[in-house]
Amino acid sequence: MPLVTGKELVSMADKGGYAIGAFNVNNLEIIKAILEAAEEENSPAILQASQGAIKYAGIDFISAMVKAAADQTSVPLALHLDHGTSFDQNMECIRKGFTSVMFDGSKYSLEENIKRTREVVRVGQATNVSVEGELGKIAGTEDDISVDEKDAYMTKPEEAKKFVDETEVDYLAVAIGTAHGPYKGEPKLDFDRLANIKKTTDxxxxxxxxxxxxxxxIRKAIELGICKVNIDTNLRQAFTSGLKNVISEKPEEYDPRKLLGPAKDNMKEVIKEKMRLFGSSGKA
Structure with a gap:
């Protein structure tokens, strides 16, 4: 079936009390792993490309591969730009057939973030492309942030309401204690903050x-209003683990298909587990 908008999938999740998995794609094996998992779990899914993925694979390749995947499946899929930091990049993705984009203006002041995000939303509304905004700063794994500084990075409920009202974004990425990349310990999420943000923005x-x-x-966050969950690091780890296992067991193997096939299967199992955890299995 043709690609659907991110808003369509995420809005259904919001009403149904579950979340859609948004999985980062960089190559054919990752796309096929998501496609097979979605089919087997009868789950909708969002395939998303970061700026790094677009630079690595090329936007035309990513767009064409995801569209081909959608044409071969009976479950709804969306193609999303993850952490687009410029207006031009968002526009290029819209032109190339992405059905959802993200403008990440978290480095700007609140007013500047609103202004720049709103510019992308206007185009999205005119072209039927969903738009995600971000408020607050989601730290990287190497950041060493004190309690006071950490609080400053987190999304403030009152600012979230102003941001949502003035930008009209379709969904909002919030900073409640998570970070990009592998964790050194278990992150402590600010659930009270999340509940307040959901209440003020709806x-x-x-x-x-x-x-x-x-x-x-994850389950508690979904109960409190999280409707889209981004997964990237877990897929990279599963891919690498599958590849290392083959090389270790069959060091003479040189066929890329036999090296990458198990890596793809490893990722598929992780994706299926995430879909069950998020509650999206059986929701297609």
């Missing part, structure tokens, strides 16, 4: 940096 919320967050915390 729109679908997005959790970035979810790889490594405990299953119980």
């Amino acid at each position: 729109i679908p919320l997005v959790l970035h940096g979810a790889s490594g967050v405990s299953e119980d915390s």
